[in-house]
Amino acid sequence: MSAKSLRLRLFVAAAVSIIIALFIAGMALVGIFERYVARRISAELDTYVRQLAANVSVSSDGSLQLSRSLADPRFDQPLSGLYWQVGDDSTSVKLRSRSLWDHVIELPDDPLKPGIVHRHDLPGPNGETLFVSERGIIYTVGDGTRLLRIMAAVNRAEIVDARSAFTSDVALSLAILAVVLLVAAWGQIAIGLRPLEAVRRSVNAVRAGEQKAITVKEPEEIMPLVAEVNSLLEAKAKTIETAKARAANLAHGLKTPLTVLATDAERLRRKGDTEIADELQDLAFGMRRHIDRELSRARLHSAAASAKQSTAIREVIVGVVRTLSRSPKGTMISWKVEVASGARTNLPEEEATELFGVLLDNALKWSRSTIRVAGEGPYIVIEDDGPGVSPDQLTRLGQRGIRLDESTEGSGLGLSIAADILEAYGGEMTFGTREPHGLRVVIALPAILDRSGRAAQC
Numbered sequence: 001m002s003a004k005s006l007r008l009r010l011f012v013a014a015a016v017s018i019i020i021a022l023f024i025a026g027m028a029l030v031g032i033f034e035r036y037v038a039r040r041i042s043a044e045l046d047t048y049v050r051q052l053a054a055n056v057s058v059s060s061d062g063s064l065q066l067s068r069s070l071a072d073p074r075f076d077q078p079l080s081g082l083y084w085q086v087g088d089d090s091t092s093v094k095l096r097s098r099s100l101w102d103h104v105i106e107l108p109d110d111p112l113k114p115g116i117v118h119r120h121d122l123p124g125p126n127g128e129t130l131f132v133s134e135r136g137i138i139y140t141v142g143d144g145t146r147l148l149r150i151m152a153a154v155n156r157a158e159i160v161d162a163r164s165a166f167t168s169d170v171a172l173s174l175a176i177l178a179v180v181l182l183v184a185a186w187g188q189i190a191i192g193l194r195p196l197e198a199v200r201r202s203v204n205a206v207r208a209g210e211q212k213a214i215t216v217k218e219p220e221e222i223m224p225l226v227a228e229v230n231s232l233l234e235a236k237a238k239t240i241e242t243a244k245a246r247a248a249n250l251a252h253g254l255k256t257p258l259t260v261l262a263t264d265a266e267r268l269r270r271k272g273d274t275e276i277a278d279e280l281q282d283l284a285f286g287m288r289r290h291i292d293r294e295l296s297r298a299r300l301h302s303a304a305a306s307a308k309q310s311t312a313i314r315e316v317i318v319g320v321v322r323t324l325s326r327s328p329k330g331t332m333i334s335w336k337v338e339v340a341s342g343a344r345t346n347l348p349e350e351e352a353t354e355l356f357g358v359l360l361d362n363a364l365k366w367s368r369s370t371i372r373v374a375g376e377g378p379y380i381v382i383e384d385d386g387p388g389v390s391p392d393q394l395t396r397l398g399q400r401g402i403r404l405d406e407s408t409e410g411s412g413l414g415l416s417i418a419a420d421i422l423e424a425y426g427g428e429m430t431f432g433t434r435e436p437h438g439l440r441v442v443i444a445l446p447a448i449l450d451r452s453g454r455a456a457q458c
Helices: 006-055 157-208 223-271 274-306 313-324 349-366 391-396 414-425
Strands: 056-058 064-066 082-088 093-096 117-123 129-141 144-155 334-338 370-376 379-384 428-433 439-444
Touching: 006 056, 006 082, 006 117, 006 129, 006 144, 006 157, 056 129, 056 144, 064 082, 064 093, 144 157, 157 223, 223 274, 313 334, 313 349, 313 370, 349 370, 349 379, 349 414, 349 439, 391 428, 414 428
Parallel strands: 334 370
Antiparallel strands: 056 064, 082 093, 082 144, 117 129, 129 144, 370 379, 379 439, 428 439
16 A cells, blocks of 8 residues: 555544544543542542541640541551641641651741631652641630641642553553544545445446446545546547548548559559559558558457457367368368467457467468467467577567568568557567477467456466
8 A cells, every 4th residue: 555545645644633632632531530639639638637627626735635536547657648737837836647757847838817728739758749738727725816727638649640540541441442443444434435446446347348437326526526537438439439430431532542543553564564563553552451450450449448358268269270270281280279268358259369360370371280379377379380580580570561581472461460459458469489490479368367257377
C-alpha cells in the first residue's frame, strides 16, 4: 500500500484523530479523578477537624487538652502520613498528633475567620508535602474567648500515587479502546471504499469488452463521476465508429482507381512497355496491400475493444494443423502439439485462428521435417527445424513488408499480421533460435485462463 493510497490516507487521518481524542479524554479523566480524590480526602480531613473541635478544650491555666483521641490508628504511628495539630497563635500553645513526632506544621499567617475552611499545601515531616485542611474555632475561656486553629493533614503523595495508579489503568483501557476503534475505522473505510472497487471492476469489464458502460448505481457521491466516464466511453465509441466508416469509405473509394491503374498496366504490357507496366502493377499492388492491412488493423482494434471472448487454444491450433497438414508439404512434416486442453485466451476464435495460421504457415514454409507447438508456462512456443534466422536479423522479423528471403513467395505481411493481432489484444511475440537450427517463436497470449477463469498453464 503506497503513500498515495486513499485507504491509507483515510486510515492515518482516523488514527491521528482517534489518538488525539483519546489522549485528551485520558487527560480529562485523570484530572477529574484527581479532583474527586482531593474532594474525598478534603471531606475526610474536615471530619477529623470537626472531631478535634468537639474533643479539644482549654483549661483554666490556658493549656490545651484533648478529651478523646481520634480513632484512626495512623495518628499514633510516627510519620504515617496522616496528621493533626491544634494551635493558639496568641500563646503559641500547640497540641499535635503522635504521627508528627517532633515536627510542628507552620501554618501561613493568613486571616482565619471562624468556621471557614482553608486548604494549604505545606511542608511536613521527613520532606513530605502535606495537603492541609484548617479551620478556626472560637472557645470561651473564663470571661474571654480564644481562637484555636485546628488542622488535619495528609501526605499529598497519597493523592499523587492514586492519580498514577489511575493513569496506568486508564492508559491500558484507552490503548485497548484505541485498537478497537482503529479496527472499526479500518472496517468503516473498507465498507466506504467498497463502491470504488465495484467501479474498478466495472471499468475493467468495459476495458475487457464485457459491457459498454459502467453499471454502478450507488453511492450517489460517485454517480457524477460515473456519468462523466460513461459519456466519455459513449463519445469514444462514436468516434471509433466514425473513423471505421471513413476508413471503409476511403478504401472503397480507392479500389476503383487501383483497378483502373492495374488495367492500364496490363494494357501497357500488351503494347510491349513491360518495364512501365511492372512499375505500375507493383505500385497498385503495394497500395492495395497497404489499404487491406490498415482495414485489418482497424477491424482488430475495434474487435479488441468491443467484446471479450474465451477461446480454447489447443482446439484452434489443432484445427490449423489439420488444415496445413493436408497441403503437399504439410503431409511430409511431423506435427507435434503439446498444449494443455484447458488453456484459454480472450482472443476471438477468428483472430486466434488467423494468428496461429500465419505463424504455422511461416513455420511450414521453412521447416524440413518437424514443427513443434508447445505450452511452456504461460507461453506458446512454435519451433521449426528450418535454416533459422541469423541473430542480427531476428529484430527485423515481424516488421511490415520485411522479407528476409526474396526467393520465396509472399508479401512479407504474415508475421506483421500476427504482431498486429497480439498488439491489439495486449499480447506480445518474440523470436529466437532453436537449437541446433531453426526458428523459435515465443507468444505471450493475453489473459490465458483455465475453465474456472483463473490463470492457466499452457
